[in-house]
Amino acid sequence: AIGDKSDNMFFAEFGSDRDRERVLRGSPWMVGKYAVLLQEFDAKLTVQEIVFDRMEIWVRILNLSLGWMNRTRGSRAMSLIGNVISMDVDSDGKASGAFLRARVAIEVDKPIRRGVLRMSKNEEPRWFQAQYEKLPYICFSCGKMGHSELECPTPAERNDEGNLPYDVQ
Numbered sequence: 001a002i003g004d005k006s007d008n009m010f011f012a013e014f015g016s017d018r019d020r021e022r023v024l025r026g027s028p029w030m031v032g033k034y035a036v037l038l039q040e041f042d043a044k045l046t047v048q049e050i051v052f053d054r055m056e057i058w059v060r061i062l063n064l065s066l067g068w069m070n071r072t073r074g075s076r077a078m079s080l081i082g083n084v085i086s087m088d089v090d091s092d093g094k095a096s097g098a099f100l101r102a103r104v105a106i107e108v109d110k111p112i113r114r115g116v117l118r119m120s121k122n123e124e125p126r127w128f129q130a131q132y133e134k135l136p137y138i139c140f141s142c143g144k145m146g147h148s149e150l151e152c153p154t155p156a157e158r159n160d161e162g163n164l165p166y167d168v169q
Helices: 017-025 071-078
Strands: 029-031 034-036 054-062 083-087 099-107 115-118 126-132
Antiparallel strands (some): 054 126, 115 126
């Protein structure tokens, strides 16, 4: 443990670089449904300077137009969700299948994005739903991680069907 006990920060050493990479790239790791935030060791930082504000997670954008199923245009769509770390594309930079998949660093103190709105000069705006792999515990009211809708400091109104804004549809 490092820092104050209430900080819940720990330092971990690995027997090999391969093990360290596997752990870092395998995130999000969870205890129950709560995310364990990890980051690379930086010897220049003090305990007070360490900030766990992002989490890498795999994201899918469903039913994206075929012209956007590639590294160049797909990165633009994924960057609306967070910082793109890597993307599942072939050696030519093209994705195939029903969705575009990328590893994205999202900000943990902001609501998750439920999708992206693609706007074009020649077409009507189109909404594309996002799916998250191994998404930790989130509030269905505000969309933020770490608490439930029962404990939400900013509760939202339910819609006509009785659903909260971030309910599973």
